[in-house]
Amino acid sequence: xxxxxxxxxxxxxxxxxxxxxxxxxxxxxxxxxxxxxxxxxxxxxxxxxxxxxxxxxxxxxxxxxxxxxxxxxxxxxxxxxxxxxxxxxxxxxxxxxxxxxxxxxxxxxxxxxxxxxxxxxxxxxxxxxxxxxxxxxxxxxxxxxxxxxxxxxxxxxxxxxxxxxxxxxxxxxxxxxxxxxxxxxxxxxxxxxxxxxxxxxxxxxxxxxxxxxxx
Amino acid sequence: xxxxxxxxxxxxxxxxxxxxxxxxxxxxxxxxxxxxxxxxxxxxxxxxxxxxxxxxxxxxxxxxxxxxxxxxxxxxxxxxxxxxxxxxxxxxxxxxxxxxxxxxxxxxxxxxxxxxxxxxxxxxxxxxxxxxxxxxxxxxxxxxxxxxxxxxxxxxxxxxxxxxxxxxxxxxxxxxxxxxxxxxxxxxxxxxxxxxxxxxxxxxxxxxxxxxxxx
Numbered sequence: 441x442x443x444x445x446x447x448x449x450x451x452x453x454x455x456x457x458x459x460x461x462x463x464x465x466x467x468x469x470x471x472x473x474x475x476x477x478x479x480x481x482x483x484x485x486x487x488x489x490x491x492x493x494x495x496x497x498x499x500x501x502x503x504x505x506x507x508x509x510x511x512x513x514x515x516x517x518x519x520x521x522x523x524x525x526x527x528x529x530x531x532x533x534x535x536x537x538x539x540x541x542x543x544x545x546x547x548x549x550x551x552x553x554x555x556x557x558x559x560x561x562x563x564x565x566x567x568x569x570x571x572x573x574x575x576x577x578x579x580x581x582x583x584x585x586x587x588x589x590x591x592x593x594x595x596x597x598x599x600x601x602x603x604x605x606x607x608x609x610x611x612x613x614x615x616x617x618x619x620x621x622x623x624x625x626x627x628x629x630x631x632x633x634x635x636x637x638x639x640x641x642x643x644x645x646x647x648x649x650x651x652x653x654x655x
Numbered sequence: 656x657x658x659x660x661x662x663x664x665x666x667x668x669x670x671x672x673x674x675x676x677x678x679x680x681x682x683x684x685x686x687x688x689x690x691x692x693x694x695x696x697x698x699x700x701x702x703x704x705x706x707x708x709x710x711x712x713x714x715x716x717x718x719x720x721x722x723x724x725x726x727x728x729x730x731x732x733x734x735x736x737x738x739x740x741x742x743x744x745x746x747x748x749x750x751x752x753x754x755x756x757x758x759x760x761x762x763x764x765x766x767x768x769x770x771x772x773x774x775x776x777x778x779x780x781x782x783x784x785x786x787x788x789x790x791x792x793x794x795x796x797x798x799x800x801x802x803x804x805x806x807x808x809x810x811x812x813x814x815x816x817x818x819x820x821x822x823x824x825x826x827x828x829x830x831x832x833x834x835x836x837x838x839x840x841x842x843x844x845x846x847x848x849x850x851x852x853x854x855x856x857x858x859x860x861x862x863x864x865x866x867x868x869x870x
Contacts, residue, residue, distance in 0.1 A: 492795065518863040523855060530851060553852065559859035560852050570848035573841045580707065580837050591817070592842075592849045595810050600853035602806070609864060622795050624854065626788045627807075628847055633785035634807045635846060636745060637768065637775050638815035639839065640738060644774035648733040649824060 443469070446479045450487045457487065463501060465490045465508065489618040493525075496625050503528040511617050521613065522620050523561070529624060533568035545575035552589050603627065658684070661694045665702045672702065678716060680705045680723065704833040708740075711840050718743040726832050736828065737835050738776070744839060748783035760790035767804050818842060 447454045460466040466486055469477030489511070493504045510516050510524040536542040549571045553560055560567070577584050607619050662669045675681040681701055684692030704726070708719045725731050725739040751757040764786045768775055775782070789799050822834050 488796075496791070496795070518865075519858050519861070522858050526851060526854065558852060558856040560855050564852065564855060566848040566851035566855075569844060570852070573844040573848065576711070577837065577841050580711070581703075582834065582837055582841075589845070589849075592814075592845055593853065595814060596846070596849035596853035597856070599807075599810060599850065600857040604854060604857040604861060609861075619797065622792065622797055624851075626792050626797075628850060629784060629788035630804070630807055631811070631846065631850060632843055633781040633788065634811035635814065635843065636741060636781035636839075637773060637779065637785070638808070638811035639741065639819060640775050640779060640781075641773040641812070642815040642819040643734050643737050646734070646819060646824075650733075 441479050442476065443479065446483055446487065450484055450491070452487055452491055456491075460487070460490050465501070465504060485612065485614045489614045489621075492618045492621045497525075497529050497621050499528055507617065507621075511613050518613065518616065521617060525617050525620050526624060527563075527565055529621065530565035531569065532565045533572045535568060535571070541575050541579060542571065545571040545578070548574060548586065548589070552586060552593065556590075556593055558593075599631075656694050657691065658694065661698055661702065665699055665706070667702055667706055671706075675702070675705050680716070680719060700827065700829045704829045704836075707833045707836045712740075712744050712836050714743055722832065722836075726828050733828065733831065736832060740832050740835050741839060742778075742780055744836065745780035746784065747780045748787045750783060750786070756790050756794060757786065760786040760793070763789060763801065763804070767801060767808065771805075771808055773808075814846075 441449070443454060443457060446452075447457055450457075457466065461468060466483060469479040469483065472478050486508075489508070490504065493499050493507060497504075499507070507525050507528055510521045513521075516524075535546065546567070549567055553567070574584050574589070603623065607623075608615055611619075656664070658669055658672060661667075662672055665672075672681065676683060681698060684694040684698065687693050701723075704723070705719065708714050708722060712719075714722070722740050722743055725736045728736075731739075750761065761782070764782055768782070789804070792799050818838065822838075823830055826834075
């Protein structure tokens with residue numbers, strides 16, 4: 441297909457596709473004349489993934505290259521390819537060195553994940569994100585128990601079984617990575633929106649005591 | 656107590672407290688001499704809330720004033736005070752005018768919440784956030800069914816019962832608002848971190864097929 445058809449079928453503007461070509465995120469088409477190239481299904485599949493990484497993942501070009509390289513490496517098992525994409529999407533929290541509050545939170549997180557028997561890499565950015573939230577809650581006087589954390593873990597595990605189970609495992613590597621990126625980012629938003637809606641609904645049904653201002 | 660003791664007991668640096676005083680977020684102490692003011696328990700409670708709004712909520716000063724005004728208005732029921740805080744923390748999504756995909760997503764969200772019987776204000780920012788995520792998933796070729804959404808709603812409802820139920824309902828209005836702000840923001844982070852950890856663990860246990868690169 442020509443560039444114009446690639447644009448039409450993917451829904452990505454021609455100028456954007458040209459930008460991806462210049463950045464090497466999309467391989468060049470096959471030159472059929474001095475001014476015309478032919479693009480194939482492979483371009484369409486890759487374009488879908490690149491768009492997901494740019495628009496939904498909002499990743500910088502260097503991270504996009506890393507995810508594409510993992511997807512292109514046939515020796516890389518699918519689990520690690522998906523992990524590369526998920527880690528690229530996650531904010532990374534730098535641990536505070538020699539801070540006993542941080543160390544306690546981190547060791548609680550590691551003990552919890554160990555106790556659950558979860559297979560999660562030591563470098564997973566979500567470990568630090570969780571430890572930081574736990575540390576900050578405690579620092580501000582809001583106790584966090586292992587039982588609290590375990591109940592969040594259990595809810596998350598139920599959702600993950602459904603979410604990972606519904607990935608298109610037979611649609612090819614690029615489609616799998618695209619689905620992981622799009623769904624991870626957007627279902628995070630779905631989950632957060634429902635948290636807030638459910639909190640409002642729960643608060644609306646509570647018989648709150650009358651508390652005078654300034655109390 | 657003196658300013659230095661207020662700082663020590665709250666853990667907030669003196670310079671930061673002075674900034675809050677200048678901005679009127681904290682009322683002045685009682686002047687006991689030309690250079691010394693006395694601060695009380697009321698200052699300590701309010702300081703805890705202001706710090707939560709600034710540091711954890713990362714709210715602009717105008718939003719902080721709005722939340723404090725709601726907390727100070729004795730005619731404002733607690734549910735609405737908490738709502739003011741939760742809405743101030745939520746990103747607001749502007750609907751796309753005359754976009755049939757947006758309208759479909761929004762009407763699905765409204766139908767779902769109506770069907771669940773949830774008491775959620777028409778202006779709740781989480782409605783728009785949810786509609787936008789649903790619209791984007793569909794636009795990128797990832798179908799979203801009402802059943803999918805309902806199962807997220809049910810998980811969220813269970814968590815909200817525990818979270819709202821554990822708020823310190825007898826600790827006073829300022830402490831309640833402080834707890835809502837701190838916990839809403841930080842337990843969002845806890846929930847997201849566990850989502851990602853659970854996804855990694857689930858993926859690690861799947862017998863993924865071998866998919867050749869470029870597929």
